[in-house]
Amino acid sequence: xxxxxxxxxxxxxxxxxxxxxxxxxxxxxxxxxxxxxxxxxxxxxxxxxxxxxxxxxxxxxxxxxxxxxxxxxxxxxxxxxxxxxxxxxxxxxxxxxxxxxxxxxxxxxxxxxxxxxxxxxxxxxxxxxxxxxxxxxxxxxxxxxxxxxxxxxxxxxxxxxxxxxxxxxxxxxxxxxxxxxxxxxxxxxxxxxxxxxxxxxxxxxxxxxxxxxxxxxxxxxxxxxxxxxxxxxxxxxxxxxxxxxxxxxxxxxxxxxxxxxxxxxxxxxxxxxxxxxxxxxxxxxxxxxxxxxxxxxxxxxxxxxxxxxxxxxxxxxxxxx
Numbered sequence: 001x002x003x004x005x006x007x008x009x010x011x012x013x014x015x016x017x018x019x020x021x022x023x024x025x026x027x028x029x030x031x032x033x034x035x036x037x038x039x040x041x042x043x044x045x046x047x048x049x050x051x052x053x054x055x056x057x058x059x060x061x062x063x064x065x066x067x068x069x070x071x072x073x074x075x076x077x078x079x080x081x082x083x084x085x086x087x088x089x090x091x092x093x094x095x096x097x098x099x100x101x102x103x104x105x106x107x108x109x110x111x112x113x114x115x116x117x118x119x120x121x122x123x124x125x126x127x128x129x130x131x132x133x134x135x136x137x138x139x140x141x142x143x144x145x146x147x148x149x150x151x152x153x154x155x156x157x158x159x160x161x162x163x164x165x166x167x168x169x170x171x172x173x174x175x176x177x178x179x180x181x182x183x184x185x186x187x188x189x190x191x192x193x194x195x196x197x198x199x200x201x202x203x204x205x206x207x208x209x210x211x212x213x214x215x216x217x218x219x220x221x222x223x224x225x226x227x228x229x230x231x232x233x234x235x236x237x238x239x240x241x242x243x244x245x246x247x248x249x250x251x252x253x254x255x256x257x258x259x260x261x262x263x264x265x266x267x268x269x270x271x272x273x274x275x276x277x278x279x280x281x282x283x284x285x286x287x288x289x290x291x292x293x294x295x296x297x298x299x300x301x302x303x304x305x306x307x308x309x310x311x312x313x314x315x316x317x318x319x320x321x
Contacts, residue, residue, distance in 0.1 A: 255273065283299075
């Protein structure tokens with residue numbers, strides 16, 4: 001497979017979050033939510049990433065400054081997703097291969113789903129492969145319209161959908177794998193011919209089909225993966241999902257977490273077998289805990305930090321240097 005690049009949409013405001021902090025920087029289990037998207041892209045084989053920044057651009061750039069593989073493009077005006085990707089033209093021009101386009105507020109993305117997108121894009125040499133999911137909770141989401149042979153025809157936004165199209169349960173997740181050069185050509189042809197006067201990235205697949213380029217829609221996502229965090233209620237849902245998965249993984253590896261519902265553990269934390277995590281404990285950052293330790297109750301560990309085998313860590317805060 002050709003080396004892949006990823007474009008991460010991270011220019012939005014936190015309007016529905018009721019916050020001055022950029023949406024993608026709101027923490028999930030101790031880390032900015034956008035970092036989970038970066039991790040998933042890397043795990044899928046992406047070697048170059050461009051984050052499109054806009055609202056509080058310098059704050060986002062500073063927060064991601066330690067990521068050497070992330071470059072930045074500025075979207076000074078919010079004129080739609082297509083316009084956002086247009087800001088990356090210089091990076092696209094230098095890249096010949098697949099390009100993932102992902103939202104920075106979707107921290108539940110799985111590497112397996114992104115790999116499936118990239119694999120099909122390469123197999124078909126497609127202009128675009130659209131990641132889809134099937135869900136009854138399709139309100140407000142773009143529907144995937146297929147023909148009688150189940151081939152992709154178009155994406156229809158709910159406000160433009162007929163009653164029959166609104167009944168479609170296959171939805172657009174907002175995750176795409178494009179061919180970089182075909183994407184560049186399509187971006188030059190999209191127009192803001194809609195009520196919002198915005199440039200929609202979803203117009204690119206249709207334009208590609210019109211000139212005979214292969215376009216496919218692949219149902220390879222779980223609905224929860226495409227859950228974008230727009231409110232603090234959704235932030236809580238995503239945090240709970242990631243936290244439950246982290247606890248389950250650690251317990252299956254031999255760690256005792258006495259009361260998971262009263263414990264916070266960052267997904268990047270490493271804990272060896274036969275260690276006991278007692279209630280009201282918070283462990284965040286790059287923390288490594290050896291075997292046969294007892295941590296808590298009421299302990300706060302903040303990485304970078306290494307806890308040696310057999311240690312007993314009581315209440316209060318322990319910070320790495």
